[in-house]
Amino acid sequence: MVFGWVKKLKKGLSKSSSKISEGINTIIKGKKIDEKIIEEFEELLISSDLGVKFSSEVANKLRSKKLIDSSTEKVKILISEMLIEILKPLENKRKTISPLHIILVVGVNGAGKTATVGKIANKFLSEKKKVGVVAADTFRAAAKEQLKIWADRTNSSFFSGEEFSDPAALCFESIKKAQDMGLNFLIVDTAGRLHNKKDLMDELSKIIRVIKKLDEKFPHEVVLVLDGNIGQNSIKQAEIFKEICSINSIIITKLDGTAKGGVLVPIAQQLSIPISYIGVGEQKEDLLDFNADNFSKALLDIN
Numbered sequence: 001m002v003f004g005w006v007k008k009l010k011k012g013l014s015k016s017s018s019k020i021s022e023g024i025n026t027i028i029k030g031k032k033i034d035e036k037i038i039e040e041f042e043e044l045l046i047s048s049d050l051g052v053k054f055s056s057e058v059a060n061k062l063r064s065k066k067l068i069d070s071s072t073e074k075v076k077i078l079i080s081e082m083l084i085e086i087l088k089p090l091e092n093k094r095k096t097i098s099p100l101h102i103i104l105v106v107g108v109n110g111a112g113k114t115a116t117v118g119k120i121a122n123k124f125l126s127e128k129k130k131v132g133v134v135a136a137d138t139f140r141a142a143a144k145e146q147l148k149i150w151a152d153r154t155n156s157s158f159f160s161g162e163e164f165s166d167p168a169a170l171c172f173e174s175i176k177k178a179q180d181m182g183l184n185f186l187i188v189d190t191a192g193r194l195h196n197k198k199d200l201m202d203e204l205s206k207i208i209r210v211i212k213k214l215d216e217k218f219p220h221e222v223v224l225v226l227d228g229n230i231g232q233n234s235i236k237q238a239e240i241f242k243e244i245c246s247i248n249s250i251i252i253t254k255l256d257g258t259a260k261g262g263v264l265v266p267i268a269q270q271l272s273i274p275i276s277y278i279g280v281g282e283q284k285e286d287l288l289d290f291n292a293d294n295f296s297k298a299l300l301d302i303n
């Protein structure tokens with residue numbers, strides 16, 4: 001089981017890790033680490049989306065360590081230790097104290113929200129929990145159908161409204177039904193919103209405002225889904241969402257399709273929002289708990 005999980009993580013991050021790992025091999029190639037090599041490292045890390053801050057920290061560490069007998073492995077371990085230090089505090093520990101735990105999933109168009117809602121439902125289901133999903137994107141018929149497929153795939157209860165109906169009212173009603181049904185988790189899939197579209201952002205605030213009328217603690221979590229392919233633009237997106245609601249955790253999707261997996265580092269350094277999961281594929285099992293040690297080792301291709 002654990003082996004399968006690590007294998008999935010390594011495979012999911014292989015585009016990112018091969019860029020970094022092959023880059024390190026090419027730069028070192030048995031040479032002594034001098035200033036020129038350190039600068040090449042710094043460039044490699046920046047171009048792998050690890051961020052300017054972290055990349056210069058690594059460069060400074062290499063300078064101060066004065067590694068003379070530089071093996072590729074030693075450099076990778078040094079970098080991975082620095083990564084773990086930054087990423088460890090961002091491991092997300094979910095606290096579920098309410099009988100019905102409500103998660104609102106937000107993000108821009110196409111980030112992977114609906115697929116992620118399905119994958120989260122699948123996780124809870126495998127823990128023998130009773131799960132419901134809400135199609136709060138009422139403006140697109142296809143959005144509802146797409147979530148229905150995920151609901152069927154994961155045996156989740158499905159809540160939806162008429163086309164163009166008010167998403168906030170739908171959420172309100174769905175929560176009441178979910179409480180009556182004794183569900184443990186309710187995951188709300190919201191419409192993809194361009195962060196510069198004020199009306200959609202207002203709609204999101206309204207959903208939150210309305211469901212708080214049932215209980216001030218609702219929703220227990222707001223999860224922001226970010227597409228790994230957009231690299232450091234995710235930081236800007238997150239900051240805009242943060243202005244209208246408090247984000248409890250981030251999920252980075254599509255890491256399997258990008259070499260920008262290093263972006264978790266500047267996200268960690270600049271946003272200090274926990275990372276709950278990472279998405280590494282389109283199947284229901286392709287969502288992995290975020291673990292700093294395993295992520296860092298996989299990213300650097302260390303066993």
Ligand SMILES: Nc1nc2c(ncn2[C@@H]2O[C@H](COP(=O)(O)OP(=O)(O)OP(=O)(O)O)[C@@H](O)[C@H]2O)c(=O)[nH]1
Nearest residue numbers: 109110111112113114115192253254279280281282
């Ligand atoms: N390879 C890969 N594809 C993913 C992942 N997560 C989502 N996708 C795919 O990305 C595409 C968009 O995902 P959706 O879940 O529809 O995205 P969304 O945010 O709900 O989109 P809108 O509702 O239009 O805003 C779909 O084809 C998904 O299967 C992932 O981790 N890896």
Ligand SMILES: [Mg+2]
Nearest residue numbers: 113114143192
């Ligand atoms: Mg969607």
